[in-house]
Amino acid sequence: MWIYEKKLQYPVRVGKCDVRMAKYLIEQYGGADGELAAALRYMNQRYSIPDKIIGLLTDISTEELAHLEMIATMVYKLTKDATVEQLKEAGLGAHYANHDSALYYENAGGVPWTAAYIQAKGDPIADLYEDIAAEEKARATYQWLINMTDDVDLMDSLKFLREREVVHSQRFREAVEILKEDREYKRVF
Amino acid sequence: MSTQPLTSQALNPQGINPQLPNSEERFYAPFRGPFDPCPPILCKTYVVPPQLFLGFQPPNLPQFSLPEALRFGTLWPALFSPYSPQNRGGN
Amino acid sequence: MDTTSCDPRYYELLEQLQTLDFALVELNLYLDTHPADLRSIQQFNQLTQERTRLAKQFQELYGPLQNFGRAYSKCPWEWSQSPWPWQV
Numbered sequence: 001m002w003i004y005e006k007k008l009q010y011p012v013r014v015g016k017c018d019v020r021m022a023k024y025l026i027e028q029y030g031g032a033d034g035e036l037a038a039a040l041r042y043m044n045q046r047y048s049i050p051d052k053i054i055g056l057l058t059d060i061s062t063e064e065l066a067h068l069e070m071i072a073t074m075v076y077k078l079t080k081d082a083t084v085e086q087l088k089e090a091g092l093g094a095h096y097a098n099h100d101s102a103l104y105y106e107n108a109g110g111v112p113w114t115a116a117y118i119q120a121k122g123d124p125i126a127d128l129y130e131d132i133a134a135e136e137k138a139r140a141t142y143q144w145l146i147n148m149t150d151d152v153d154l155m156d157s158l159k160f161l162r163e164r165e166v167v168h169s170q171r172f173r174e175a176v177e178i179l180k181e182d183r184e185y186k187r188v189f
Numbered sequence: 190m191s192t193q194p195l196t197s198q199a200l201n202p203q204g205i206n207p208q209l210p211n212s213e214e215r216f217y218a219p220f221r222g223p224f225d226p227c228p229p230i231l232c233k234t235y236v237v238p239p240q241l242f243l244g245f246q247p248p249n250l251p252q253f254s255l256p257e258a259l260r261f262g263t264l265w266p267a268l269f270s271p272y273s274p275q276n277r278g279g280n
Numbered sequence: 281m282d283t284t285s286c287d288p289r290y291y292e293l294l295e296q297l298q299t300l301d302f303a304l305v306e307l308n309l310y311l312d313t314h315p316a317d318l319r320s321i322q323q324f325n326q327l328t329q330e331r332t333r334l335a336k337q338f339q340e341l342y343g344p345l346q347n348f349g350r351a352y353s354k355c356p357w358e359w360s361q362s363p364w365p366w367q368v
Binding site for chain 2: 139
């Protein structure tokens with residue numbers, strides 16, 4: 001069961017009416033290494049991972065949903081008052097034709113999210129290495145997004161999200177170490 | 190094509206103070222072909238953040254104050270990775 | 281815009297809550313991989329206590345943070361009232 005909490009994990013301020021940035025930010029909403037992909041990847045892998053790692057996957061997955069809400073907040077704030085002209089200029093004309101200013105799980109190029117972005121191999125090491133890679137890819141995406149904006153408020157929230165990828169990567173690396181060291185249970189025939 | 194070794198001068202086209210390097214930044218010089226159509230990016234950078242070096246986090250590491258922790262996105266300075274916007278290739 | 285989203289005290293309390301909750305998230309993930317770190321568990325429990333107190337204060341002023349029976353409601357039903365997190 002999940003309980004929603006009516007607050008953002010971190011304050012999101014957008015200081016500039018830069019509609020084009022909304023188009024780029026959608027990469028972290030419905031892109032291959034975005035927050036939706038991250039949340040669903042970990043939440044699904046947890047059913048077939050050793051018990052010691054289930055808590056971590058559950059908690060990081062849940063935190064990713066909070067990050068998804070932060071990205072949604074940025075896109076919402078940037079597009080809610082945009083005119084059709086502004087959306088067209090920002091490269092969001094095609095988005096408008098299909099969705100008006102509704103958010104949609106797609107990447108910056110408009111490609112819809114797909115489960116093919118995520119893997120569950122059932123091998124704990126393979127899955128955790130995928131998770132580490134996912135965090136590093138998301139960190140890189142945040143770097144490119146930070147490079148593309150000059151809005152210091154937006155940059156502040158993006159830096160927070162980038163740092164969370166660093167911490168999550170650290171925890172997944174520790175999870176690998178836990179599995180390497182775990183000699184507690186000997187196979188009994 | 191330049192074959193000279195990369196000096197700190199060459200590595201710092203942004204004029205970053207070499208006394209205060211961002212220790213998470215790494216540099217390389219992309220190959221320059223004789224027929225490249227665009228002005229070359231002489232130096233490219235990438236980041237090697239702290240989780241690549243920390244290993245299994247030891248207990249009792251120093252902590253940020255709680256308001257700082259929120260701002261920085263982590264409770265532990267050892268895991269904090271500063272990042273500032275850069276032009277492509279750091280030039 | 282409603283009254284809440286113009287109230288500076290709302291943002292102040294919200295950020296205090298975000299600050300405490302963030303430290304709790306960090307400690308929680310840390311403890312997931314360091315389950316025997318007693319000092320961190322003590323810090324977690326202490327911050328949980330502070331968080332509970334602050335959340336109660338926040339909810340008395342600005343309505344429920346959680347639904348499905350995790351917070352009380354005045355009349356009219358407070359949960360579905362604005363502002364939502366992405367609006368403030």
